[in-house]
Amino acid sequence: MMKRLTMFFAGLLLCTSAALAQTKVTGTVISQDDGQPIIGAAVKVVGTTTGMLTDVNGRFDVTLPAGKDQLEITYLGFITQVVQAKNGMRIFLKSDAQALDEVVVTAMGISREKKALGYAVSEVNGEDLIKSRGGLNNPVNALQGKVAGLQITSAGGSMGGSSKVLIRGNNSLSGSNQPLFVIDGVPIEGRDYNTTDTQRGAGGYDYGNLIQDINPDDIESVSVLKGAAASALYGSRASNGVIMITTKKAQRQQGLGVEFSSTLGIERVSKLPKLQSEYGGGYGYMSLDGYDDFGEIEINGKAYITPNYGMDESWGPKLDGRQVLSWYDLAKWEANGKKGDPTTSPWSASNHDYEDFFETGVSFTNNVAISQVYDNSAFRISYTNTSLDGYLPNSSMYKNIFNVNGNIMSPDKKLNVFTNVNYFNSRTKGRPDTGYGKNNIMRTFVQWNQRQLNMNELKDMYRYPDGTQATWNRIDAEDPTPAYHNNPYWSRYMNYENDTRNRIYGNVGVSYQIMPQLKAQYKVNLDFFVDKQYERIAVGSQDESRYSEMSRQQYEINHEFMLMYNQTFNDFSLSANLGANIMKNHYEYVYGETKGGLAIPEFYNLDNSMTQAASSNYRREKSINSLFGDVTLGWKNMLYLEATLRGDQSSTLPKDNNTYVYPSVTGSFIFSELLKDKMPWLSFGKIRLGFAQVGNDTDPYQLYNTFTQYTNIDGATPGYRLSDTMQNPDLKPERTNSWEVGLEMNLFKNRLGFDITYYQTNTKDEILPLSVSGTTGYLYKYVNSGEIENKGIEIGIHATPVKTRDFEWYTQLNIAHNKNKVKSLADGVDYFRIASARFKVEIGAMVGEEYGVIMGTDYVYDENGNKMVDENGLYMATDGSQVIGHIFPDFTGGWNNTFRFKNFDLGFQFDFSKGGQYFSTTYMWGMYCGMLEETAANNVRETGIICDGYTEDGVPNTTVVAARDYSENFYSGPAAQNVLKSDYIKLREVSIGYTFKLNPAWFIKSLRLSAYGRNLAVWGPDTKHFDPEMIVTGSGNIQGVEGGATPMVSTYGLTVNLKF
């Protein structure tokens, strides 16, 4: 078979005519840029048809016919040279800057000249990712604002938390919309395993999406394949685009190459909701009648006034400085055995308010990389460690990442064995509880709290000497049991989680150069991780004490076989690839938790359970077998045509429907080739056009109905109930069709350029768990249904307005607009629920609307569009739920600038996002509980407030309502009151650096010092209390619900880079 194959490809060769043997010359073709041999360069004897391609060593040997001694060497992206033939000659080719010969890594790791591509690919240099590390949050955030159409949102203050990554909008109603991440050909698990509760703002820890396990120090470049056309070869999982990461490889240089870098980072809370400081804890209704919330208590015959600590709202008495018996006075007195008289404290605004709770986070990142290239092998070994003491008390994170990559070639360099292995280890403690979680300190500080509390006091007395909890929110003056809330310091120091992850990903492969044009390659790619999570609620907390352990592991193996063929002849170039892939994914977890509380305080083991600890396990397997191929034909470096075809067979679909095949066709026309003489100012111009289809399967186990184990109340007969979801044995694969057209131009010797892409993507027959009416007896039913459409435009403009020997200013602006529309759902269905928020609203998809609507009660408007007010003077709410917001933006983009002056460089970047809203639970309860500044501004608590609206009689409302009634209506009235705009402009990063150019002969060859700041400022219509980005608590589709978000942090840092 191999022989046939060889003959087949050989038959395609043009230049094989035998000639009269005269002189034999050998030589090597080398790139002048990096000194690496060029494989596959065409060597032609001038004036004949004799020619050949260079081998893997860049070598050729050619027989010169009599009288011929000139050789013409051509290679794409390099300037063609004609040289005098000499035996043993070394020919250095210069890259052709004019031709924009940029090589990019495309699907399946195939390197392609960018100009030949019929679709949009954006590249980001690895260096840009570590310029401003942005703390340890998530390395992928470094891509924010750098690529048109790549939208990354992340809660800055959530240590190791999730980042929502989206390319060209949402293609899937219920499935993943996250792009596929591929590192050196290894598909990497990038999802998160957060609970639905965490994502919908109901509480739990945001453990972050797993794509954060990449190491930015090892990244050479990132290619963003945006559309289906770019990623068609990757198949189903790439329908949301692909983020391809190429890691650094050993560089050819003298001897051993050693690089070292070290960064010191600082993180500070930069934005907190603005709260009122005029009134303290209590209910406040009575104050209208001249009474207040204070109670009285008698100790040793003396009467004291005590605030109402059982209450977690701030409608209490004005902070007027009178002496009261505070919770702290009481706790100290109790701690002292109730001896003597308690102290008293003034009832006044706190001089250590909640901003004092937050510390300064400090992080260190060190990286060392060693590499060497030998004749037949090359290696690079790198190690990075990072440590962070977070801005929240008792939070820390450590990471160790090893990377080894290298290759060994046979002496004839035909056989190449290569590997790339990453080992990742992280240890985290004290992630913030999110949303409505009982240990989310932001829920306590901003939603349900007493405003006069002093952080120093809370910190000083969070435990009594006997180890039990002391909290402000005691049942009453006599009973220190927590009513609703833990002391925030107790939450942080006693009720913390910790987690670890160990992960190995990488590949081992072998390739064989069968002929100079033809290479065969086999690789096995592995991604394996073990993730452990330990959560605890201490004895003495407001909640029942508990301890749980989650041990989760997953592996995915991809066996990939490829045949790669490349040929150039005359004006034509041909490249073809044929491949097969076998994917197997195995996921499982074992989970255990105590029941009935913990027997022994602060002993965290499942055996320490009051009643038998409970356990559960889960296993999931999936496989996909695939065949794929692509052919690219080029003509005169001007016209290119590429076609791909892929077929998948998935284990998740019914047998009769489990195989699906899909094609793509793209083309590009470099019109500047025709115009280069007439329009010398046009450096480069290209039009691209592409169409692609991608098929998709679903998650396992959606075909047959099952029962869920529910109870063991009868020891002999366990109880099973019908599962919540009705499955569907007739599922068929999903389809995504997309097309795109683009124009790319560079003018004035590349000083100015732009790239515009217009695309449209339609996904049909999506497999989704349709929420069904409860009256069916089920919650969901799996169906193939619906169509979702994304249309959009991406614009990238770059310019170098100033360029002198000493000074250069490079500026780049990218803007993307995406218009999404849910065109249909199942027959007769016009609404699909994604998730319900904890209290008021839900997130869903509605036919005719953009994906991601916020559904809730709206204001009632009269015919003239005025808000209507009821007889009590409060805003009226609609009866049922309506669309009150859209969660995804219309426009996103970034503006990057780099200045270089001699050895100095300076960069800054602004990001922006326009359109889109979110529902803020914090805003709702912050109003309800009298926390936010608005609840006390302009003396409203004394004078009341008038809702701006019209009564049912059609006259303007004049009813004055108490500030508290007005504020409580944020919960009991229309949900729309709590919908905020997520528009923002953000000063994302600023960096400054100086590079010392040292003598290459010295021990230290290069030294660079730099400093950065990240997330420095934000502007927007609704950014008074929040940074709209901080609401993210998951990487999935449940977005747009804020539930007690951790504050945004700014990070600053100093970096030293050394090369030896």
Add this chain to the structure above:
Amino acid sequence: MKKLIKYTLIGSFCIAAVSCSDQEAMNVDPNLASNVPSNMIMNAAEKWTMDNIYDNWFSARQCLVYSQQWSQRNYTEEDRYQVREPQNNSYFKYLYMGLNNFQKVINMNKNEATKNASSAYGANCNQIAAAMIMKVWLANLMTDTWGGIPYSEALRLESDNVLYAKYDDQKDLYAQLIKEVTEAVNMIDESEPAFTSGDVIFNGDASKWKKFGNSLKCRLAIHMSKVDSNWKTYIQEALASGVMKSNDDAAKFKYSDTGTEYCKFYEGFFVNNRNDFAINKTLADLLKGQRDTLNAKSHPWEGVIDPRIHIYTVDDGRWNGMAVATQTGIQARLFTQDGVASWYANQPPVLNKTYAVPLMTYAELKFIIGEYNGFSVEDYQEGVQASIDYWYDVMGASYDANEVAAYIEAVSQNVNAEAYAIQKYIDLFTNGTEAWTEIRRTGYPEQIVRPGEICAVYSTRDGEVPYTFTPLSEVKGDIIARVKYPTDESTLNKASWEAAVAKLQDGTNNYYSKMFWDVRTSSYDHPANK
């Protein structure tokens, strides 16, 4: 070349084909069972239903506060008739899931394919009957909560792909429930067990299922006593077929203290630590023989202390109740001011892990029969005695027979509709929906605090401030008549929901539209007397 492509493709598909059968096997869910015997489903269906009714949400924050048995100590939204949307959505669908599981038991015993296998766990006819009775019990509770709800078209997703079930008129629904419960009792074969195991309610006793079915038919009949002239016929039929004869026949679901199989009331208090409830002042005062001085109402047997007060709340000798829903905030202060016992600090029996939740008591049946017999003294006294026996037995306590006899004597001075209603109300402790239904049907007890009446007095340094019970939602001056249809239905079953809402009073989804059996024209209109 063609050959080459052919060979390559064939070769590759061979690789793929080898793993094809593996692929199918791989897609069998290893985490969830696909074949389960019918008695295991009955077991889960019973517990699921009880868990979702007798809990801190459906009961404690809803029907128990509407019937003024319990009261919230701090946040009083539900007490003031404003339900939380997410919870309302949840109860609604979870209760339908309960219905669907009972339906599954029925189907497994009816379908030819599964019938034989199912008969190993009890006679097919008896399993079907027991599941039907539970369906009727549950559907009745649901319709008495929301009004007309989908029933005839509900649960038909699997069989007929019905995604949008229309809402039945409540009248038709009642007729259907009468029909089904009659069918069910008639098919029971008392010589065979209903279930060999797994039935927590009656431990598989077919005779008890039959008696429960007939007693339930009496409950449905009495609900319709003012709107359906056949109500007496239904009771006659039930009596002829056989109703509960003693407390031993009562339908209750007893929880367990092993593992986490405990009652949800316990879980709410002691696992989630939501120390949010206390006994309501209305119930506590009725039990204490304390008349309502705030609103100048009488007590039919003032000064007589009900023996059940020792069971229903902390036996501190004061038995003070929590006021009916003042504003949030004031409520917490009243708790201290009025000296209400904390159920958290001192656990009353109702908060035991193993509490047996009552589906229907024998005493309730006695009161129904007594009403059918024209409020007879004999039925009344037997009912009161049965109720006291039942509650002492549930709590594992004993009483002084003389005291109880004296009590029964004291409350039998004037046996009429009011006395009946009050005794039934007391017996229906923690049976919130039924208690609320009876208040709506009869207008008794008069002691229920209506909107606009004084519900509490708050002492301040400058004197006492009376508080008026002010609902947060429009109820037209009466207690809440129904719960709003859940908002989920407005999106997931839109046309049906809209049609159902259009039929409500004023065509809006409100709290004041009356049940079809609620024909009172005012709060104090006592149709039971007519």
